[in-house]
Amino acid sequence: MNIQDQLPDNQLTDDNLSFFKAIGVDYLTINPPPFAATVSGPAAEPLLKERGEITQYLKEKRALAESHGLRLYYIAFAGPDEITLGTPGRDDKIELWKNTLRAMGEAGVPALGYNFKPIGNFRTATSFGRGGAGYSTFVHEEWEKDVPSHPDKQIDELGMWRNIEYFLERIVPVAEEEGVQLALHPDDPPIPEAMAGAARIVSTLDQYRRIFNLAPSDANAMLFCQGCVTEMGEDVLKAIRDMGTLGKIVYVHFRNVRGRTPMNFQEVFVDEGDVDMFEAMKSYRDAGFEGPFMMDHTPQIPGDRKQREGHAFATGYIRAMIQAVYR
Incomplete structure (x- = not known):
């Protein structure tokens, strides 16, 4: 059973990797990597585009991780606007994704995390808790007082569904061929309605099930962000068992929150939120999930x-x- 943690490309130092190993991390995620597939607009240099150069980069970082007793398991990045909004240049970006997947297969990196939303995460003012620690917080009532403006990213729900279907139809077969699992992160916060003018279609487990059905494959899976699923108002333990039994959990964000609604929550220390984390870990075990966390x-x-x-x-x-649980 394994634990992973992440670093951006520019922080992949010997010091940071030694720290990860010392505290018990097994797997490394690069988030984000310097790939052209990760950005919106023209791919600026020196971002990597070609399969060969991406493969070489991944092999070098894999060797670096292994020199510290870690495994390079996962890379993560956001879906660029051309793909999520379906704007000109979409097919070029999809080709860059395909190059990335093929390079991952060749370099032995088995998982790619992504999200599918034109506008990123939303938060309001930090709140403070135990020992003065700052908690990432969202209060919808406060957020509505100053909604960010994105006139170039307006899209309705139908458009979002069309765009994710177009994307998955082209990407999932390549992921299958290369033995790479796609791990889709939930919207954050998981509010299943338009925010700042952009519809959100990864905010409920029913939406996930629809996404899985658009391109049925073991490669079409999810990042089970336990905090986001809690905020969805779901029975978290049942959700773990359901998604785990389906084999759809690539890996888990094992975190806790206070607030079982996407409209008002705090991201608290792992031992003090609304979810019984011992029972959660037992649910992963019972569903046959083998990590990483x-x-x-x-x-x-x-x-x-x-x-x-x-x-x-x-x-x-x-x-x-x-x-305590996986004995």
Whole structure:
């Protein structure tokens, strides 16, 4: 049973990787990598485009990870606007995704995480909790007082469904060929209605089931963000069992929240939220899930500029849960 953590490309240093190994991390995620497939608009240099150069990059980073006793398991990035909005240049971006998947297959990197939304995560002012730690927070009533303006990213629900179907029809077969699983992250917050003018179609488990049915394949799967699923108002333990039994969980953001609604929540320490994390871990085991697990959105401890203390606390907690449950 494995634990993973992530770094952006520009922080893949010996110091950071040694820290990961020391606190018990097994797998490494690069989020984001320097790939042209990750950006909207023309692919600016020096972003990598061609299969060969992406393969070489991944092999080098895999070797770097392995030199620290880690496995490069996963890369993650957002779907660019051309794909999510269906604008000119979409097919070119899809070709870049295909190049990335083929390079991943050749380099032995088995999972790619992504989201499918034209406008990113939303939060309101930070709240404060235990020991003065800062909690990432969302209060819809406050957010509505200053809604961000994105006139170039307006799209209705029908358009979003058409665009994700177009994307999956072209990408999933390549992922299958290369032995790469696609792990779709939920909308955050998971509000199944337009926000700032852009519809959101990855905000409920029913929407996930529809997405799986658009391109039935083991390669078409999900990142089970436990915090987001809790905010959906779902029975989290049942959701774990349902998605895990289907074999649709690529990996887990094992985190806790206070607030079982997408309209008002705090991302708190893993041991103090609304979900019984011991029961959650048992549900993963019972569903046959074999990991990896990853901390996510740990609170900002005062003075912990690199968030190392938060990462170490959450990772140690996850390791203890694994050892208690997966015997």
